[in-house]
Amino acid sequence: MTATKIAPQEPLLEMDFNHVMAENLPPEIGLTLPEIKALGPALKQAHQALMQARKDGLLPFYDLPFQTRELRSVRRAAEEIRRKAENLVVFGIGGSALGTAALFQALAPLNHNLLESSQRRFPRLFVADNVDPESITALLDFVDPRRTVFNIISKSGATTETMSQFMIVYDRLRKSLGRSSIREHLILTTDPEKGFLRALAKREGYPVLEVPPQVGGRYSVLTAVGLLPLAVAGINVSELLKGAAAAAETCTKANFKKNPAYLFAALAYALNTRRGRPILVMMPYSSALSSLADWFCQLWAESLGKLKSTDGRTVRAGQTPIRAVGATDQHSQLQLYMEGPQDKVIVFLKPKTYRVDLRIPQVFKDYDQVNYLSGHSLGELMAMEQASTARAVARAGQPNMTLTLPRITPAAMGYFMYMLETATVASGHLYQVNALDQPGVELSKNYTYGLMGRPGYQNYMDEFRAGPRPKKKYIL
Amino acid sequence: MTATKIAPQEPLLEMDFNHVMAENLPPEIGLTLPEIKALGPALKQAHQALMQARKDGLLPFYDLPFQTRELRSVRRAAEEIRRKAENLVVFGIGGSALGTAALFQALAPLNHNLLESSQRRFPRLFVADNVDPESITALLDFVDPRRTVFNIISKSGATTETMSQFMIVYDRLRKSLGRSSIREHLILTTDPEKGFLRALAKREGYPVLEVPPQVGGRYSVLTAVGLLPLAVAGINVSELLKGAAAAAETCTKANFKKNPAYLFAALAYALNTRRGRPILVMMPYSSALSSLADWFCQLWAESLGKLKSTDGRTVRAGQTPIRAVGATDQHSQLQLYMEGPQDKVIVFLKPKTYRVDLRIPQVFKDYDQVNYLSGHSLGELMAMEQASTARAVARAGQPNMTLTLPRITPAAMGYFMYMLETATVASGHLYQVNALDQPGVELSKNYTYGLMGRPGYQNYMDEFRAGPRPKKKYIL
Numbered sequence: 042m043t044a045t046k047i048a049p050q051e052p053l054l055e056m057d058f059n060h061v062m063a064e065n066l067p068p069e070i071g072l073t074l075p076e077i078k079a080l081g082p083a084l085k086q087a088h089q090a091l092m093q094a095r096k097d098g099l100l101p102f103y104d105l106p107f108q109t110r111e112l113r114s115v116r117r118a119a120e121e122i123r124r125k126a127e128n129l130v131v132f133g134i135g136g137s138a139l140g141t142a143a144l145f146q147a148l149a150p151l152n153h154n155l156l157e158s159s160q161r162r163f164p165r166l167f168v169a170d171n172v173d174p175e176s177i178t179a180l181l182d183f184v185d186p187r188r189t190v191f192n193i194i195s196k197s198g199a200t201t202e203t204m205s206q207f208m209i210v211y212d213r214l215r216k217s218l219g220r221s222s223i224r225e226h227l228i229l230t231t232d233p234e235k236g237f238l239r240a241l242a243k244r245e246g247y248p249v250l251e252v253p254p255q256v257g258g259r260y261s262v263l264t265a266v267g268l269l270p271l272a273v274a275g276i277n278v279s280e281l282l283k284g285a286a287a288a289a290e291t292c293t294k295a296n297f298k299k300n301p302a303y304l305f306a307a308l309a310y311a312l313n314t315r316r317g318r319p320i321l322v323m324m325p326y327s328s329a330l331s332s333l334a335d336w337f338c339q340l341w342a343e344s345l346g347k348l349k350s351t352d353g354r355t356v357r358a359g360q361t362p363i364r365a366v367g368a369t370d371q372h373s374q375l376q377l378y379m380e381g382p383q384d385k386v387i388v389f390l391k392p393k394t395y396r397v398d399l400r401i402p403q404v405f406k407d408y409d410q411v412n413y414l415s416g417h418s419l420g421e422l423m424a425m426e427q428a429s430t431a432r433a434v435a436r437a438g439q440p441n442m443t444l445t446l447p448r449i450t451p452a453a454m455g456y457f458m459y460m461l462e463t464a465t466v467a468s469g470h471l472y473q474v475n476a477l478d479q480p481g482v483e484l485s486k487n488y489t490y491g492l493m494g495r496p497g498y499q500n501y502m503d504e505f506r507a508g509p510r511p512k513k514k515y516i517l
Numbered sequence: 518m519t520a521t522k523i524a525p526q527e528p529l530l531e532m533d534f535n536h537v538m539a540e541n542l543p544p545e546i547g548l549t550l551p552e553i554k555a556l557g558p559a560l561k562q563a564h565q566a567l568m569q570a571r572k573d574g575l576l577p578f579y580d581l582p583f584q585t586r587e588l589r590s591v592r593r594a595a596e597e598i599r600r601k602a603e604n605l606v607v608f609g610i611g612g613s614a615l616g617t618a619a620l621f622q623a624l625a626p627l628n629h630n631l632l633e634s635s636q637r638r639f640p641r642l643f644v645a646d647n648v649d650p651e652s653i654t655a656l657l658d659f660v661d662p663r664r665t666v667f668n669i670i671s672k673s674g675a676t677t678e679t680m681s682q683f684m685i686v687y688d689r690l691r692k693s694l695g696r697s698s699i700r701e702h703l704i705l706t707t708d709p710e711k712g713f714l715r716a717l718a719k720r721e722g723y724p725v726l727e728v729p730p731q732v733g734g735r736y737s738v739l740t741a742v743g744l745l746p747l748a749v750a751g752i753n754v755s756e757l758l759k760g761a762a763a764a765a766e767t768c769t770k771a772n773f774k775k776n777p778a779y780l781f782a783a784l785a786y787a788l789n790t791r792r793g794r795p796i797l798v799m800m801p802y803s804s805a806l807s808s809l810a811d812w813f814c815q816l817w818a819e820s821l822g823k824l825k826s827t828d829g830r831t832v833r834a835g836q837t838p839i840r841a842v843g844a845t846d847q848h849s850q851l852q853l854y855m856e857g858p859q860d861k862v863i864v865f866l867k868p869k870t871y872r873v874d875l876r877i878p879q880v881f882k883d884y885d886q887v888n889y890l891s892g893h894s895l896g897e898l899m900a901m902e903q904a905s906t907a908r909a910v911a912r913a914g915q916p917n918m919t920l921t922l923p924r925i926t927p928a929a930m931g932y933f934m935y936m937l938e939t940a941t942v943a944s945g946h947l948y949q950v951n952a953l954d955q956p957g958v959e960l961s962k963n964y965t966y967g968l969m970g971r972p973g974y975q976n977y978m979d980e981f982r983a984g985p986r987p988k989k990k991y992i993l
Contacts, residue, residue, distance in 0.1 A: 059991040135848025151655035154631065171845045172902075174874045174895035175925075176804035179627035199886040202844055205877050205898055208890060212878040237886040258848075301993055319858055320796070320837060328652035339849035346853030359857030361796060363839055368678055369647045371961060372611025372734075373815035377822030379957030381835030382795055398650045401681050402688040410675040410713040413971040414684060419650035422681055422969070426648075429964030432984060436960065449651075481855030484912065485847060488905030493898070495889040508908060515535040517777055 051447050053284055053456035055393075056301050058442040060435040061308050061386075067438045070383070072311055080307045080471070084297040087306075087470030091463075092293070101253050102260040102462055103293070106286035106455070112278070114250060115265050118228060119272035125225070126190040127158055129273045130180065131168045132206040133194035133266070135339060136258020137230075138170035140267045140458070143336040147329045147454055148276045163275035164190075172202045177209070186217050186226065190273075193229050194266055196252045198236020201489065224248065230265050257477050259340050260462050263455070277451045284455030292463040302463035309464075310471040312386045312440055313360045321360050322378070325390040326367035326427045329449055333390075334364035337461055344465045347474035348481065358472040367391075368426040375430065379437045387434055387441035391427050392448045395420040527923050529763055529932035531869075532777050534918040536911040537784050537862075543914045546859070548787050556783045556947070560773040563782075563946030567939075568769070576953075577729050578736040578938055579769070582762035582931070588754070590726060591741050594704060595748035601701070602666040603634055605749045606656065607644045608682040609670035609742070611815060612734020613706075614646035616743045616934070619812040623805045623930055624752045639751035640666075648678045653685070662693050662702065666749075669705050670742055672728045674712020677965065700724065706741050733953050735816050736938055739931070753927045760931030768939040778939035785940075786947040788862045788916055789836045797836050798854070801866040802843035802903045805925055809866075810840035813937055820941045823950035824957065834948040843867075844902040851906065855913045863910055863917035867903050870924045871896040 063071035094100045122129060131141060145166050150156075154165045169180055191210050195203045214223050229249045231238040242249040250265035261267070263285055268278045288302075297303035312318040321341065323334040346359030365374050367389070378385060401422075403415035414422075431441055446453040469476025491501030539547035570576045598605060607617060621642050626632075630641045645656055667686050671679045690699045705725045707714040718725040726741035737743070739761055744754045764778075773779035788794040797817065799810040822835030841850050843865070854861060877898075879891035890898075907917055922929040945952025967977030 056993045057987060057991065058993075059985070059987045062988075062991055065985045134845060138845075139849065151652050152659045155659055157633075171804050171842065172895045172898050173802075173804040173844075174871045174899070176627050177875060177895060178873045183628045183631055201890070201898070202848075204887045205890050205893075205895060208877050208880050208887065209875050209895075211880050215880070237881075237884050240884070241881070299993070304993055319860060326649075328647050328649040335849075342850050342853035342857070346855075346857030348856035357856065357858050359853050361839070361853060361857065361860070363837070366647065368649075369610060369614075371958060372678075373615065373811075374818050375961060376955040376957040377818035377835050377837060379822075379960070380824035380833065381818070381822030381837065382833050384795060384837070395650045397654045399653060399685055401684050404684050404687050404691070405713075405717070408713050408716070409972060411680045411684065413966075413969055414677070414681050417681075417969055419648045419653060419681060419685075422648050422677070422965075423650070425965050425968040426961070429968065429981070430961045432964060432981060433961035437957070479852040481852040481913070482847060484855070485851060485902070485906045485909035488908060489898075489901050490889075492901040492905065493889055493893055496885060505905070505908060509535070509541045511533060511535040512538075515533065515538055517532045517534075517775070517780055 053287055053447065053453050054301060054460060055445040056304065056442060057445070058304070058308055060431055060441045060443075061312065066435055066440055070316065070438050071440060072308070072316070076311060076315065077307060080311060081297065083471055084303050084307060084467065085295065087467045088295050088303070090470055091466060099255060100466065101255045102263070103289065105256070105263040106282045106289050106459065108282070111251070111265060112268070112282070115268045115272055115278065118248060118250065119269055122190045122228070122273045123164060126164050126273075127188035128165045128167065128184045129190050129192060129270055130184060131166070131192045131194060131270050132203050132210070133168070133192075134170045134200060134202045136261050137194035137196065137200075137203070137266055138168050139259075139332075139336040139339050140262025141270050142168040142170070143333040144262070144267060144271050144276060144281070144454055145274055146332040147449055148271075148451055149274050151329060153274070164273055166270055166274040168270070169206060172205050177206060181210070181213070186214055190226050190228060192270055193227065193238060195231055195236070195238055196258055196261070198231045198238035198240075201486070204237070228269065230269065259343055262336070262458060280451035281455040284450075284452030285459040287452070288456040288459035288463070292460050302460045303467050305460070305464040306467040306471060308442065309360060309386060310468055316440070318384060318386045318440070319360055320363060320385045322363045322365050322374075322385055322387045323390065324365040324367050324370065324387055326423050327390070327392060327395075327449065328366065330390060331364070331366045333454075334366070336458070338362040338364055340461060340465050343479050344476040345468055345472055345474060346481070347472070350473040351475055352473065356472070356474065358474050367430065368423060371426065371430055375434075378434050378439055383438050385439050387439055389427055389431055389441060389443040390446070391424070391443065392446050394448045395423070396448055529760055529923065529929050530777060530936060531921040532780065532918060533921070534780070534784055536907055536917045536919075537788065542911055542916055546792065546914050547916060548784070548792070552787060552791065553783060556787060557773065559947055560779050560783060560943065561771065563943045564771050564779070566946055567942060575731060576942065577731045578739070579765065581732070581739040582758045582765050582935065584758070587727070587741060588744070588758070591744045591748055591754070594724060594726065594745055598666050598704070598749045599640060602640050603664035604641045604643065604660045605666050605668060605746055606660060607642070607668045607670060607746050608679050608686070609644070609668075610646045610676060610678045612737050613670040613672065613676075613679070613742055614644050615735075615808075615812040615815050616738025617746050618644040618646070619809040620738070620743060620747050620752060620757070620930055621750055622808040623925055624747075624927055625750050627805060629750070640749055642746055642750040644746070645682060648681050653682060657686070657689070662690055666702050666704060668746055669703065669714060671707055671712070671714055672734055672737070674707045674714035674716075677962070680713070704745065706745065735819055738812070738934060756927035757931040760926075760928030761935040763928070764932040764935035764939070768936050778936045779943050781936070781940040782943040782947060784918065785836060785862060786944055792916070794860060794862045794916070795836055796839060796861045798839045798841050798850075798861055798863045799866065800841040800843050800846065800863055802899050803866070803868060803871075803925065804842065806866060807840070807842045809930075810842070812934070814838040814840055816937060816941050819955050820952040821944055821948055821950060822957070823948070826949040827951055828949065832948070832950065834950045843906065844899060847902065847906055851910075854910050854915055859914050861915050863915055865903055865907055865917060865919040866922070867900070867919065868922050868924045871899070872924055
């Protein structure tokens with residue numbers, strides 16, 4: 042299923058933005074061609090800045106599709122894990138989890154983890170991205186440690202949540218299998234030099250893979266962070282990188298009219314800032330792509346949600362991303378999209394062809410209420426529902442675009458994710474914010490460090506405790 | 518795990534809204550007590566209207582906790598299914614799926630479906646709420662039809678997506694097991710009199726359960742829609758109803774200061790309409806509660822997202838709900854919540870005590886970077902992260918409240934869901950919209966009927982085809 046190839050001449054992505062344009066929407070809602078063209082100079086500047094930053098080594102995610110040495114290490118490690126393990130558990134959070142979860146769901150059989158080992162060619166993959174004791178207990182109760190490898194992923198090498206998980210598992214492995222066996226059940230993915238995980242790997246000789254230092258978490262899916270677990274689960278990571286390499290070509294074209302990443306960035310930016318669309322809904326018509334929307338939500342939210350512009354003005358930039366899934370959420374969110382506030386742009390995503398299809402047979406021909414379905418396929422139904430919904434929300438005044446992959450393959454996914462990463466850094470230039478940092482998450486982290494008693498964070502505990510005390514009258 | 522009881526004197530929900538109040542937020546952002554009190558008369562009117570509608574039989578969801586006959590039929594049917602089946606597959610969408618999925622995830626062991634039958638006391642439960650041919654194929658490939666019962670749920674008895682799934686399975690059952698065996702593998706849940714499913718059940722003698730006619734899909738989790746599959750999966754549905762019954766008491770108090778549903782409605786309404794907060798984030802700090810947020814998103818979006826007020830004015834009401842999960846989304850969405858547009862209210866949800874907890878052992882005492890974690894538990898870490906995040910976002914100017922369940926039990930879940938349903942219908946009165954209908958979803962449906970060739974919908978196909986044709990220049 043994962044090795045299906047796309048004919049080289051077939052584009053890996055089609056972007057239909059008819060429903061963004063003024064002529065197809067109620068008055069005052071759509072964009073005009075001159076308006077979009079007017080963004081040309083800003084996009085040109087963005088392009089030059091991005092290409093310069095790439096040259097200066099500040100945006101190495103651009104070059105991830107062309108890794109060769111790293112890919113070899115990943116492949117070797119993956120083969121060894123596949124040989125010995127029944128389960129691979131990823132401990133990671135945020136950028137260390139979302140890309141892997143998205144691609145595993147998109148590209149592995151949708152029932153992969155449910156299958157018994159005789160029915161599966163590759164180990165199960167679990168991405169444990171929370172420290173909820175209930176979910177961690179359920180997971181650890183399920184996997185047999187003797188047949189399980191734990192991939193601990195932390196770029197900094199000391200992420201609170203991931204380290205907490207790791208310490209629990211380390212202790213269990215030591216107690217159940219003995220200290221000398223631990224290394225057989227671990228693989229660490231972290232900075233090439235810095236941090237706790239790196240130091241530990243050195244001291245204990247644990248297997249370890251690198252996250253290139255300048256690649257931020259949310260841009261790291263095509264490093265060992267994503268590649269190792271995906272390769273273990275049987276995903277064709279070479280094809281994934283090939284698709285990304287194809288995007289590296291189209292998404293670095295200076296002319297934004299030929300560059301899907303810049304065009305996506307321009308349309309979303311214009312709709313947000315010129316038409317009051319602070320919400321972007323990413324709505325794949327595919328169960329396999331639902332986690333991809335989660336990955337996108339991090340990328341978009343964390344990269345563009347910024348208090349300050351790069352020149353220090355207070356801007357409170359950002360567009361709130363939302364995940365929805367078609368056709369399911371037509372029965373949940375569509376009512377709001379149709380009749381609620383006109384504050385959204387909707388991005389539909391769909392495969393042109395599903396990897397399998399099912400025909401609806403004629404079994405109730407006496408019943409007109411359902412007989413009209415006979416002879417159609419579920420794939421057709423999905424496509425018709427998507428087209429119907431796109432048209433309906435446009436008529437209701439919610440601009441939308443439809444992105445089409447030829448089918449869900451590693452190459453198409455690599456292309457798509459690379460395109461969105463490039464669109465995100467280009468958007469950063471349009472909003473004039475730094476799309477690579479996340480200063481806003483520090484305060485909450487520091488309070489937690491303070492409350493946990495981490496050395497050096499006493500002042501945050503003091504501040505937390507001195508803060509407004511909850512009043513009883515505001516508690517029901 | 519599911520039978521844990523709460524001491525009767527312990528409240529099933531605590532609502533802390535300190536971080537909504539002006540004194541705990543930056544200037545101009547929080548609400549003042551007089552402002553909240555000023556909503557008293559509107560809430561009183563809402564209360565009177567709701568109680569009258571309840572008396573008139575228009576809001577039967579209020580009385581679902583007190584079903585007895587229905588509960589008996591559900592129990593009997595569930596017992597029979599448990600005896601014969603290894604898998605229960607629910608075919609349903611929207612309100613026929615989301616409540617069940619939420620409660621199954623919250624109350625069954627988190628690894629329930631992964632366990633082999635010898636490790637499980639109850640059948641697996643799959644809620645198949647999409648017509649994606651890839652996911653349906655993966656599911657049907659996995660379940661052995663001889664050991665599977667399909668619960669077809671459609672209030673109208675003819676929902677396109679659900680009927681398509683049903684027709685495919687019906688045909689397969691007939692071919693693999695023979696027509697006379699079909700009834701052993703089906704249970705239909707639908708209107709007591711109307712629609713295709715009811716007619717078919719009558720003709721063929723298939724087992725069937727009722728959805729009370731006036732209970733809309735998104736308010737139907739405590740009918741057979743949710744109760745049957747949950748009972749099959751081993752959830753204590755009596756306790757669930759008991760919790761809802763407790764909510765039926767507190768959530769019908771006229772005084773909104775003592776009624777958590779009215780208070781929740783008032784705060785969310787005031788923040789949206791008086792403080793420009795069109796987005797509401799529901800963020801449980803619990804993996805088990807993540808699907809509960811999806812259920813809430815339907816309830817809130819579909820009930821309040823309305824073009825017209827009840828007296829016919831164009832209002833475009835609504836507040837866009839978003840699901841987030843703590844602590845995970847601190848590494849995904851928090852940056853946006855902290856620094857992006859001040860357009861959100863965040864509702865944190867957490868259990869006071871997790872059902873199990875895990876201590877972080879001291880295994881790396883030479884490493885200060887992680888050693889501070891030793892001795893704490895994951896439950897503590899979750900609680901501290903939640904408290905830290907609530908404080909941090911308040912300081913950043915995003916009002917928030919924290920809802921606390923004593924622990925995740927059937928009773929607490931029943932209470933919580935009932936509370937939110939009541940809050941939603943009360944909100945409908947504050948926004949002056951009909952919280953029970955969903956007229957906006959018809960247009961997309963009608964286009965699909967037209968495209969599928971359903972008799973009587975030719976005009977929608979014509980309209981669709983005559984509509985603006987996609988221009989090639991708007992496709993990249």
